[in-house]
Amino acid sequence: MTTAENQSIALRFNEATKLQYINLDNKPPLYKFYPGLRAIGLPDVADQPGPQMPTLAAIRGDGGSDHTGPLTLEQLTNLLYHSAAVIRRRQLNDGEVHYRAAASAGALYPTEIYVVCGDLEGLRAGVYHFNPRDCTLVRLRNGDLRRWVASAVGDHSAYPATLVFTTVFWRSAWKYRERGYRYCYWDLGTVAANLLATANAEAVPVKLNFGFVDRMLTGYFGIDGVTEAPSLVASVGTPDGMLADGPGDVPGALPQESNDLNAGAIDYSMSAQVHAASPLQTHDDLANWNRATAGLSQSEKDELDGTGDVxxxxxxxxxxxxxxxxxxxxxxxxxxxxxxxxxxxxxxxxxxxxxxxxxxxxxxxxxxxxxxxxxxxxxxxxxxxxxxxxxxxxxxxxxxxxxxxxxxxxxxxxxxxxxxxxxxxxxxxxxxxxxxxxxxxxxxxxxxxxxxxxxxxxxxxxxxxxxxxxxxxxxxxxxxxxxxxxxxxxxxxxxxxxxxxxxxxxxxxxxxxxxxxxxxxxxxxxxxxxxxxxxxxxxxx
Ligand SMILES: Cc1cc2nc3c(=O)[nH]c(=O)nc-3n(C[C@H](O)[C@H](O)[C@H](O)COP(=O)(O)O)c2cc1C
CATH class of the missing domain: 3.40.109.10 (NADH Oxidase)
Incomplete structure (x- = not known):
């Protein structure tokens, strides 16, 4: 006899064991956008030839002295464009596909970029979100708020701009499930490789920070640190003195919410757990991290013990x-x-x-x-x-x-x-x-x-x-x-x-x-x- 109860377990079982080629119904949006905010155009670097330094020299960091003048908006745009922007569009039978500057597993692009800057020629001091689709910014906050990021990173040098990279985990988890957490960081790495090479080619000093007090950045960008979390901070340009100590005022809520990047997300609990274990909670944590990572790159003079080594x-x-x-x-x-x-x-x-x-x-x-x-x-x-x-x-x-x-x-x-x-x-x-x-x-x-x-x-x-x-x-x-x-x-x-x-x-x-x-x-x-x-x-x- 079929009871309501065993019917329900059978249906639930069937649902849970279904195979599907791919579920497009809950595919996360490729782009983060803020419907109420006006796009701010950047110099049209796509129409220019771009950095001319030979690529291998740019990867290696050859090329002499860094530029010491003020960071220009064109340089900042070149960094953003050659790291993460859409560089090519292709019309396929099912619609247009966008290709970006850096490779991303499954073309899912989990990395977002925010810009925090002082006054630049052509761009007011503020906090901005970068839209890679049309290479524009939207202003999330007004005014020079660099102290807050400086405090999160523990470096109060007055860099003209800082790029804060965040990761939207569901974009990769949608296809790669628990393993998607790893892909997110590989994809961040390809973006960072482009950023570093472009910075060298443009003679703009860029420093990457893997250590920062995570929760100080989440409120700042209106993200929760769980579905979208800060993953890397890049200080850009030559510091023009020092910023005042301390973070400054606590940022209030953002004026505008973005589209929902997490609709239909499936909960992958192990990725959530490993991520929850990763933030640096306090400045003491940050100091410990800085101590533990100092000199990581001193590789040991190992190997070559056997005489027959080729x-x-x-x-x-x-x-x-x-x-x-x-x-x-x-x-x-x-x-x-x-x-x-x-x-x-x-x-x-x-x-x-x-x-x-x-x-x-x-x-x-x-x-x-x-x-x-x-x-x-x-x-x-x-x-x-x-x-x-x-x-x-x-x-x-x-x-x-x-x-x-x-x-x-x-x-x-x-x-x-x-x-x-x-x-x-x-x-x-x-x-x-x-x-x-x-x-x-x-x-x-x-x-x-x-x-x-x-x-x-x-x-x-x-x-x-x-x-x-x-x-x-x-x-x-x-x-x-x-x-x-x-x-x-x-x-x-x-x-x-x-x-x-x-x-x-x-x-x-x-x-x-x-x-x-x-x-x-x-x-x-x-x-x-x-x-x-x-x-x-x-x-x-
Ligand atoms: C972390 C990572 C893993 C990838 N894994 C594969 C893979 O297993 N097989 C494959 O054919 N392409 C792989 N790719 C290439 C992506 O599919 C490709 O970057 C994406 O479709 C965007 O296309 P584009 O790199 O030509 O711009 C991978 C790329 C990255 C960055």
Whole structure:
């Protein structure tokens, strides 16, 4: 007999176990906007050629002295545009698709940007939200409110402007569920990589701060710190003296609410928990964080113990080991402006070899210091960079570890690993066809012990910055790259014993683009074998 009760459990069960290709009904909006606020136009930088410094030099931070004059609105706009704005629109059968300056997993773009500035020529002091769709601002607050952000970051230098990056978690969680939390920070990293390169090319000093008192920023921007939370603060320009101590007046409510970014959101409790554990609550927490992160980038002079090591330096002067110096002028590296505007994720690689000059100059640039406290000299010993080399001139195919201290590659295991690369990269053809695949790893146990959940956020973001630099560098040389997801523990296993204790945090295949530029179906021999074992092969007795 069917009772109301068991009917209801049956229906609920059926609902809970439904499969669906994708649920467009609760897809979050791509853009945050404030319906009642007027858009403020910015200089039309899209119509200009953009920063002309060669991209590799911009990634590396070459280029002489920083600009010391006042920050111009055009420079600020260039930073915003080349970090996060819509750079291309394409009309597809189902509507228009917008592509942005930096790559984002699933094209979901969870990062928002706010600007806090003093008076700039052409822009009144205030707090603004950046709209990447048409590269405009809306004013959320009037007046010079920089003291509040300065206090949150613990740096009272009077930077002309500060960019506050926030993350709207549901945008990524909608597709990637709990794992979406990680994607949010990788995506933040690709935006930050573009920002740092643009800042170098524009000779505008930019400093990233991973440490700040989170709750001081939430009220300021009218966000709750849960569904949208501050994730990175970038100080922009040369300080013009010091701001008064203390945060100043507590900000009131914003004059206007935004559209609802969280409608239909599904609660992913583990991401919520890890996020809740990550804020710095007080200035004492901030001071502890600053102490714990100081000098993170001093990598240890490890490795190279065995006499039989095969080691390939990337550049000269690295502790007695020499290759010809990297000569950027010999490389046809596109200007940064052109590179960002034409960048796109490579959907197919051709299997052709990558020139050694391209590989070594891009990897060297990607591994350089990041202008953030503790990371000035490199990404540090808590992160690792491994490669599967399929086809790079000069290098024997195999598995490599990049040693940041010696700036060189150590061969861990020679061999042909295209099938394995495709498998590790979530059974996708891209890493199988790429010339080389970068695997960024992190020692999450040490990070968790020393820096807690905030350190976890930072590690994911720094991995995204390295990945974003690889993207830009490859594209600038007429090659290609793409971000990629991966089978976590299989990556560690593949690079072990060297990678024992490391966790994979981001993967970037790089190589010669193939045609058509469309994803190729793929199934590796590794998966064929695993599938047959899953069906019982080998268990028959
Ligand atoms: C963190 C991250 C992970 C990504 N993962 C994949 C992936 O697994 N497979 C893939 O084909 N593309 C992947 N991409 C590329 C995105 O799909 C791509 O950036 C997005 O569609 C926007 O297109 P564009 O980069 O060409 O502007 C990834 C990108 C990022 C930043």
């Amino acid at each position: 080691f390939r330096p990337l550049r000269s002067g690295t502790d007695g080991m020499f290759d010809a110096d990297i000569d950027l002028s010999s490389l046809a590296s596109a200007p940064l402006g052109n590179c960002v505007r034409s960048r796109g994720s490579t959907r197919r690689f051709s299997r052709e070899p990558m020139p050694w000059e391209a590989f070594r100059s891009v990897v060297d640039a990607a591994g350089r210091g990041i202008n953030a406290p503790g990371l000035e000299h490199g990404y540090g010993s808590n992160l690792g960079l491994y490669f599967i080399v399929n086809s790079v001139e000069v290098l024997e195919p195999g598995a490599y570890y990049y040693n940041p201290f010696y700036t060189g590659l150590r061969l861990l295991n020679a061999g042909e690993f295209r099938e394995m690369a495709g498998h590790l990269g979530f059974e996708q053809a891209l890493p199988a066809d790429a010339a080389a695949v970068a695997f960024i790893t992190a020692d999450l146990n040490t990070i968790d012990r020393d820096l807690g959940a905030r350190g976890y956020r930072m590690a994911q973001t720094v991995a995204g910055i390295i990945g974003g630099r690889l993207y830009l560098g490859m594209h600038a040389l007429g090659l290609g790259a793409t971000g990629l997801t991966f089978f976590d523990d299989s990556v560690t296993e593949f690079f072990s014993p060297h990678a024992a204790g490391q966790s994979a945090v981001f993967v970037v295949p790089m190589g010669v683009p193939g045609s058509p530029n469309r994803v190729r179906p793929f199934r590796s021999q590794v998966a064929v074998s695993l599938d047959s074992r899953a069906r019982g092969a080998g268990q028959g007795g």
